Amino acid sequence: MADRTGSGEPSRTLALLWGQVAPARKGPARSLTVEKIVDAALTLADEQGLAAVTVRAVAQAVGVSPMSVYTYVPGKPELLDLMVDALYLRMVRPKWGEVPWRVRLTAVAEMNRALLREHPWLTEIAALSRPPLGPGVMAKYEYELSAFDGLVLSDVDVDAALTFLLGFVQGHCRSVHDAERSVTDTMMSDAEWWEANQPLLALAFDPEAYPRAVRIGAAVGEAQQSAWDAARAWSFGLERTLDGLAAIIERPASGR
Missing domain, CATH: 1.10.10.60 (Homeodomain-like)
Incomplete structure (x- = not known):
């Protein structure tokens, strides 16, 4: 099992x-x-x-x-x-106060990210579909739902929006966890791995066969010194997730 x-x-x-x-x-x-x-x-x-x-x-x-x-x-x-x-x-749950919805949902995301970074094994076992319905889960759910108070959304959409946000956080933290395990397992940093495999990578990155992959991959590597940067992926992904939620939160009443 x-x-x-x-x-x-x-x-x-x-x-x-x-x-x-x-x-x-x-x-x-x-x-x-x-x-x-x-x-x-x-x-x-x-x-x-x-x-x-x-x-x-x-x-x-x-x-x-x-x-x-x-x-x-x-x-x-x-x-x-x-x-x-x-x-x-045990999660800290401060009062929201009078702040915009994006600030509240960003705080929800950051709190969950901090928990998963402190306890990375949680990304391996915490299932969104079958959470343990104990006092901790219920307090967490109640608090995070309150971040949507005052928004003109149905109860079903509030739950779906929260699940969407937490799904992004969990997926991101799982990627971070996997990246860190790769470093631990190989005992090589990303930079060391790319350097060690440079001769073989030169065969794969053929500019004539894969012009976009070579051009964009080189630009990314130069910009962040890695094929994947956790901080950049977090900030970009969180903003796009909130932008997606804005489509239903901020749409005109006539479109609801």
Whole structure:
């Protein structure tokens, strides 16, 4: 089974998320809690990556046997949902004040980007279609929906607009995560990789066969010293995403 949110047993997961499950009597000392298990799992994921999050590793981190962890959390799918919801619950949610909608939606995007950059493994498991419906997810959803207050949009369009915005953020952060893993896996920076492969790349970049690719690729490389620049991709993509939303947010009433 793939590591994704929403892959655990729904009723058990929801009960855990809302604190409706008490551990079995045969569990360890009462000093252990679901919150401590989740915190240990979050530390493992942040320090070693998602693959390091196993029930055995979490048990070792909190100083109990794996069977003891199972008396609190039935398995890794449920643990992943608890981890995601805990991070969402801890997000800072300042009041909007009287600011334009683009400022509010930019803030939503930036907050989600910061979360995914701090915990890059989230891009691997956080499914927009099946989020863990715990207090963290609900608080996050409620707050982000409030960024659309005062706009003349239907409820369905508000949800679609938020999903569209978050989809851009998640896709961008996944690209950043993949780019960073490429550097880690090859132990070479982008500049070093291009330099090392220059002889082979010269064969691919034939100006007669691929005039646009060679011209534009050279211009991009010169402008940003790389085939892809995360900061430039973020600023360009976010602006275009907001421009797309402006088409429905700012259209005349007669066109609605």
